[in-house]
Amino acid sequence: MHNKKIYILILFCLILGTLSSCTEKGKSEDKLADQKSFTDMVYPALDTENSRWFFFSSASRPFGMVNLSPDTEIDGAWGSGYRYNTDTIKGFSHIHAWQMAGISVMPVTISAENEKTVFEDFYSKFSHETEKISPGYQYVELDRYQIKTAITSTTRVGLHHYAFPANDQAAILFNLNTLLGPSENQDGELNKINNRELSGKVVISSTSRRPKPVTVFFKVLLDAEITDVIQDEKTGNYLVNLDKADKDVLMKVGMSYTSIANASQNIEKELPHWDFDQVVTESKSEWNKLLGRIKVEGGSEQDQRRFYTDLWHALQGRRIISDFNGAYPDNTGEKFRVGQLPLDENGKPKFNQFNSDSFWGAQWTINTLWGLVYPEIKKQFVYSLMQYYKDGGLIPRGPSGGNYTYVMTGASSTPFIVSAIQEGLITEDLENVYQGLKKNHMTGGMMEKAGYEHKTNLGGGLKYYMENGFVPYPIPEGVFAGHQDGASLTLEYAYQDWTLAQLAKKLGKEEDYQYFLKRSDNFKNVYDESTGWMRPKNVDGKWFENYDPYAYKVGFVEANGAQATWFVPHNLEGLAELMGGSAKAVDKLNSQFEEAEKLGFTAGTSHDLEEHPEYRRIPINYGNQPSIQTAFIFHKLGRPDLTHYWSRKVVEKTFSGLAPSTGYNGDEDQGLMGSLSVLMKIGLFQMNGGVNEDPEYLIGSPIFDKVTIQLNPDYYSGAAFTIDANNNSKENVYVQSVLLNEQPLKGYIIRHSQIIGGGKLELQLSNNSTPNSDTIKTQK
Incomplete structure (x- = not known):
C-alpha cells in the first residue's frame, strides 16, 4: 500500500519546487537529483x-x-x-x-x-x-x-x-x-x-x-x-x-x-x-x-528551454487508442467491432493503434524528425495506418475514434509512409502498402474527399484533376465540405503524386512511375505567367476573375495565393523556370520575406486571427502549414545564404518566445510546429519530405553551438551524429564551409545514409554571406 506520510513529504517538496534538494528523504529523490533532467x-x-x-x-x-x-x-x-x-x-x-x-x-x-x-x-x-x-x-x-x-x-x-x-x-x-x-x-x-x-x-x-x-x-x-x-x-x-x-x-x-x-x-x-x-x-x-535523444549546447537558457518545449510538443497530441493487450476500437465498418493487433512472440502487441489529426504538413515536420530521431515511433504509426487499411479499405489521413475523419485534404499519409520506406524503416509487405497508397490517389480514395466530406466523394475534384490536369474553383457540383479550394488541391495532389512515383520507381513499376510523374507536373496548370502567381481556374479552364494573390482562402486552403505559389516541394527548379529563372524567383521570394518580416512572419498570434484584415494578406505565414517550407526554398534555388539568413530570422521572431501568450500562434497541429522549430534550430530540413532514394537533408544554420543526436541502435548503425557550429552567434548566421567526418562536403546537402552512420558535421559560420566556392558546388 501507498505510504501517505512519505508521499506528503514528497508532495511538499514538489510544491516548493525543491524536490532535488530533499535527497536525504529517500532513494527516489536521489535518482531525481542525480539525473540530468530535460x-x-x-x-x-x-x-x-x-x-x-x-x-x-x-x-x-x-x-x-x-x-x-x-x-x-x-x-x-x-x-x-x-x-x-x-x-x-x-x-x-x-x-x-x-x-x-x-x-x-x-x-x-x-x-x-x-x-x-x-x-x-x-x-x-x-x-x-x-x-x-x-x-x-x-x-x-x-x-x-x-x-x-x-x-x-x-x-x-x-x-x-x-x-x-x-x-x-x-x-x-x-x-x-x-x-x-x-x-x-x-x-x-x-x-x-x-x-x-x-x-x-x-x-x-x-x-x-x-x-x-x-x-x-x-x-x-x-x-x-x-x-x-x-x-x-x-x-x-x-x-x-x-x-x-x-x-x-x-x-x-x-x-x-x-x-x-x-x-x-x-x-x-x-x-x-x-x-x-x-x-x-x-x-x-x-x-x-x-x-535526451537530442542534446544541445550553446545559445541562451531560454533558447534551450524553448527547444526542449518544441521537442516535447513533437511527441504530443496523437493518442494511443489500443489496450495493453492489443485490443482496439474499429469503427471503419457498418458496425463497431473490437479489433486485435498482431502479437509478437512474447504475446505483446507489435505496435499501438492511434487517434491522429491529419498528416497535412507532416512532410516538412514529423516526417523528418521522427524518421531521424524516433524511428521506432514513425514505424508504429505506419503500421497503425496500415491496420486501418486492413480494416476499412483506406489508408487514413486523420483517424479518430477508430474511424476516418477526412480532415483536411489530399493523401497526406503518402509522403509519411513513403519516407519511412526510403529510410529503411518499413521493409515488408511493400506491394500491399503500395496498392493501399495508390488507391488513395485514384477514384474511390482519399484524394476524392475534401475536409470532413463523409457522405460524398465530389469535393476533392479528383476527376477534374485526372481528366484536365487541375481541380477547378469553385467545384461545379457545389459545396460539400471545407477546403474545396481547387488551386491548392492541384498543388497538393501534384506533390503527393510525385511522392508515390518515387515508391513506384523503387518497386520497379515503370508504367505507374511514369503515370504519377506526369501527374506531378500538374502544378504548371495553375501557374499564371501573366501575374507570376498560382491562380485558381474555373471548370472551363478560365482564370479566376479579379484575382488578388493576397486574398485569403480564395482558391487556396488556409492560405493566400502568394503563400501557396511556392507549394511545389518536388520541383522548385521547374517552378523557377516558369518564373523566368532562379534569379527572378529568388528576388520574388526575398521580397515576400521582407514584407512578411514586418508582421513577424505570422498571420497574428492565434489561428483565428488569420482572417483578420491586418494579417490575412501576409505573403509568408509561419503560423500555419502551407508555407512553412519557404525559408529553405532559397537553398534549392542556389542561394543557401538566404536560407541561413531568413531561417534564423523566422526562428528569432516566431519560435523563440517562452510565454503563455505566444509560441505557435494558435495552430500547433499535434507536433507539426514544434518539430518544424526543432529542425530549423538544429539546421536540418527535408524539402520534399524525404521520399526520394537515400533522402537528402538541406543544411541550414543551427542556433546552437553543438547538437548531438543519439541514434537508435535498433535501426541505425551509428551511435551518434554531432553538428558543430563553429563561430556561431546571432550575427554569424552564414555557413561558410562544411566538413563531414573531416572531409569537405559540397552542396550544403547531406544524405540520410551519411547521418545514420554516425559521425560529425562541422560547420564554419561567419557574418559573410559569400561561402567558400568549393562548398556551394552541387554534391554528387
Whole structure:
C-alpha cells in the first residue's frame, strides 16, 4: 500500500519546487537529483492563452491514451481545454485528443450549502502562483474547496492525489454528461462494485468531423472507503462520497475504448501499486529518455528551454487508442467491432493503434524528425495506418475514434509512409502498402474527399484533376465540405503524386512511375505567367476573375495565393523556370520575406486571427502549414545564404518566445510546429519530405553551438551524429564551409545514409554571406 506520510513529504517538496534538494528523504529523490533532467527545461504553459482542446498536456506519457489535465474552458474544440488566462477549473478530464474528450472528474467538499447544488455549481478558482506543471505531472490548488490536487499517469491510467481539508466531507464528482471540448459526453454510467471500486462508461458523441460516436470504458480504484454514490436526476451525473477519516485520497482511473475488463487489465498491467511518487519518477524518466535523444549546447537558457518545449510538443497530441493487450476500437465498418493487433512472440502487441489529426504538413515536420530521431515511433504509426487499411479499405489521413475523419485534404499519409520506406524503416509487405497508397490517389480514395466530406466523394475534384490536369474553383457540383479550394488541391495532389512515383520507381513499376510523374507536373496548370502567381481556374479552364494573390482562402486552403505559389516541394527548379529563372524567383521570394518580416512572419498570434484584415494578406505565414517550407526554398534555388539568413530570422521572431501568450500562434497541429522549430534550430530540413532514394537533408544554420543526436541502435548503425557550429552567434548566421567526418562536403546537402552512420558535421559560420566556392558546388 501507498505510504501517505512519505508521499506528503514528497508532495511538499514538489510544491516548493525543491524536490532535488530533499535527497536525504529517500532513494527516489536521489535518482531525481542525480539525473540530468530535460523535462525541467520544458515550459508546458507555452502558448496556452491560444490553445485548443488537444494542445495542452501535463499528466501524460508520450502519445498516452490518458492525457489528464484540468480544463478551464469546455465549450468547443477551439479555445478550450487548459486556457491560461481563465482562472476557473471546470474539471479534470482524461481524454484530450483529436475530436475526442471524456471522463471529467472534480474533487469537491460537501456542506449544507452546496449538497443540493453541487451537480451544477462545482467550478473552482485557482492560482498559477501555487501551480506546478512538468511533463507527466501537475499540481494545482482548488481555492473554493481548499483541496490540493496532484495528477500523473501511466500510458492508460490516470492517477490522482487529493488532499482534502480536515473536518470537511470529501467527495468526487463524475461529470459524465456534459459538453466537453469538441464533443458531448452522454449516456454516462457509474456503478459501485465495492467500497473501493467503481466502473463506468460514457459515449463520446459524434462531431461534424468524426461521424460516429465512440464509447470509452473506465475502471476506478480508490485507496479510501466509498460511503455512497448518488446520481443526480437532472444532470445524470454522479457524486461519490468518501469516508470522513480519509483526507488524503489516491484514485486510479484506467480507461479503454473496448471494454471495462480491458480498462481493469490496463490498471493491473501498468499500475499495480499506489506509489504516486514512483509514477511521477517513471513518467519523468520516460520523457527524459526521448527528449535526451537530442542534446544541445550553446545559445541562451531560454533558447534551450524553448527547444526542449518544441521537442516535447513533437511527441504530443496523437493518442494511443489500443489496450495493453492489443485490443482496439474499429469503427471503419457498418458496425463497431473490437479489433486485435498482431502479437509478437512474447504475446505483446507489435505496435499501438492511434487517434491522429491529419498528416497535412507532416512532410516538412514529423516526417523528418521522427524518421531521424524516433524511428521506432514513425514505424508504429505506419503500421497503425496500415491496420486501418486492413480494416476499412483506406489508408487514413486523420483517424479518430477508430474511424476516418477526412480532415483536411489530399493523401497526406503518402509522403509519411513513403519516407519511412526510403529510410529503411518499413521493409515488408511493400506491394500491399503500395496498392493501399495508390488507391488513395485514384477514384474511390482519399484524394476524392475534401475536409470532413463523409457522405460524398465530389469535393476533392479528383476527376477534374485526372481528366484536365487541375481541380477547378469553385467545384461545379457545389459545396460539400471545407477546403474545396481547387488551386491548392492541384498543388497538393501534384506533390503527393510525385511522392508515390518515387515508391513506384523503387518497386520497379515503370508504367505507374511514369503515370504519377506526369501527374506531378500538374502544378504548371495553375501557374499564371501573366501575374507570376498560382491562380485558381474555373471548370472551363478560365482564370479566376479579379484575382488578388493576397486574398485569403480564395482558391487556396488556409492560405493566400502568394503563400501557396511556392507549394511545389518536388520541383522548385521547374517552378523557377516558369518564373523566368532562379534569379527572378529568388528576388520574388526575398521580397515576400521582407514584407512578411514586418508582421513577424505570422498571420497574428492565434489561428483565428488569420482572417483578420491586418494579417490575412501576409505573403509568408509561419503560423500555419502551407508555407512553412519557404525559408529553405532559397537553398534549392542556389542561394543557401538566404536560407541561413531568413531561417534564423523566422526562428528569432516566431519560435523563440517562452510565454503563455505566444509560441505557435494558435495552430500547433499535434507536433507539426514544434518539430518544424526543432529542425530549423538544429539546421536540418527535408524539402520534399524525404521520399526520394537515400533522402537528402538541406543544411541550414543551427542556433546552437553543438547538437548531438543519439541514434537508435535498433535501426541505425551509428551511435551518434554531432553538428558543430563553429563561430556561431546571432550575427554569424552564414555557413561558410562544411566538413563531414573531416572531409569537405559540397552542396550544403547531406544524405540520410551519411547521418545514420554516425559521425560529425562541422560547420564554419561567419557574418559573410559569400561561402567558400568549393562548398556551394552541387554534391554528387
